Amino acid sequence: MSKSTQEKPSSRLASTIKLVGTDIDGVWTDAKMYYTADGDFMKAFSTYDGAGVQLLRDNGIEVVILTGENSPIVSRRAEKLGITRVWLGEKQKLKRMRYICQQMNIGMDEVAYIGDDINDLALLKEVGFSALPPNSPIQHRFTPDYVTLRRGGEGAFRDFVEEILSSTFKS
Numbered sequence: 014m015s016k017s018t019q020e021k022p023s024s025r026l027a028s029t030i031k032l033v034g035t036d037i038d039g040v041w042t043d044a045k046m047y048y049t050a051d052g053d054f055m056k057a058f059s060t061y062d063g064a065g066v067q068l069l070r071d072n073g074i075e076v077v078i079l080t081g082e083n084s085p086i087v088s089r090r091a092e093k094l095g096i097t098r099v100w101l102g103e104k105q106k107l108k109r110m111r112y113i114c115q116q117m118n119i120g121m122d123e124v125a126y127i128g129d130d131i132n133d134l135a136l137l138k139e140v141g142f143s144a145l146p147p148n149s150p151i152q153h154r155f156t157p158d159y160v161t162l163r164r165g166g167e168g169a170f171r172d173f174v175e176e177i178l179s180s181t182f183k184s
Contacts, residue, residue, distance in 0.1 A: 029122070029123060029141060030074055030123060030124070030125045030141065030142060030177055031074065031075070031117065031119045031123040031124070032074065032075050032076075032077060032113070032114070032117060032119060032123065032124045032125070033069055033074055033075070033076050033077070033124070033125045033126070033127075033173075033174070033177070034076075034077045034078075034079055034110055034113075034124060034125070034126040034127075034136070034140070035076065035077070035078055035079070035126070035127050035128075035170055035173075036078075036079060036080055036081075036106075036127065036128040036129055036130070036132075036133050037078060037080040037082065037084075037087050038056075038080065038081075038082055038129075038165075039128075039129035039130055039146065039148075039149065039165040039166075040127050040128065040129050040146060040165050040169050040170055041058055041059070041062050041090075041165070041166065041169075041170055042056050042057060042058060042165060042166045043057065043164070043165055043166030043167070044129070044148075044165055044166070054084070054086070055086070056084065056086045056087070056090075057166065058090055058166075059166060059167055059168045059170075059171070061163075061167075061168030061170075061171040062168060062169070062170040062171050063090075063093075063094050064171060065168075065170050065171035065173070065174035065175070066094045066095070066096060066174075067094075068171075068174050068175070068178060069174055069177075069178075070095070072178060074177075075098065075117075076094075076096050076098070077096070077098035077099070077100075077110075077113055078091055078096055078098070078099045078100065079100050079103045079106045079109055079110065079136075080100070080101055080102075080103060081102065081103060081104060081106075081132050082101065082102065083101045083102035084101065087099070087101060088101065098113065104132070106128075106132060106133060106135070106136045107135040107136040107139060110124060110126070110136055110139075110140075120141075121139050121140055121141065122140075122141035123141055124140040124141055124142075125140060125141060125142035125143070125144070125173070125177055126140040126142075126143055126144070127143070127144040127145070127146075127161070127169065127170060127173045128143075128145065128149075129145055129146055129148075129149040129150070129151070129165055130149065130150060130151055131151060131154075133151075134151060134154065134155055137155055137157060138155065142158050142159070142177065143155075143157040143158045143159070144157050144158060144159040144160065144161055144173045144176070145157045145159075145160055145161070146160070146161050146163070146164050146165040146169040147160055147161060147162070147163075147164055148164045148165055149165075159173065159176050161173050161176075
């Protein structure tokens with residue numbers, strides 16, 4: 014589901030992308046917050062997305078997490094997957110990504126980002142390759158380069174990764 018019909022070989026895309034950024038809630042999760050009667054908080058993550066991180070690592074592409082939530086559960090998931098660039102409670106995602114790019118000496122056009130809501134919009138508009146899950150509430154406000162085949166919490170990030178690394182991408 015590309016936003017135009019001009020062909021762009023994915024091998025070029027994969028070689029152009031140096032960093033993949035991701036939101037968590039609504040992308041890696043189903044965007045629901047689970048609370049017990051005792052106030053304990055839980056999130057469910059798809060193992061498909063964890064495998065997506067490994068696919069990127071195998072291809073020399075780093076992952077950064079930028080989430081508006083300040084959840085220790087996200088920190089634990091990132092630690093398990095070996096993701097070291099994690100920003101919790103991030104309210105200015107575009108500004109943060111520009112900072113990360115400066116630190117890595119890369120351009121915003123070398124970044125792929127998947128988000129799902131209003132707080133991702135400015136960043137989605139600036140990156141080299143953007144994506145939304147199909148259940149994103151902002152699809153009427155933004156047309157990404159790619160809409161994942163899987164919903165948030167059901168492997169949307171993995172699908173995004175496979176699109177970056179595939180040989181069938183058209184932008």
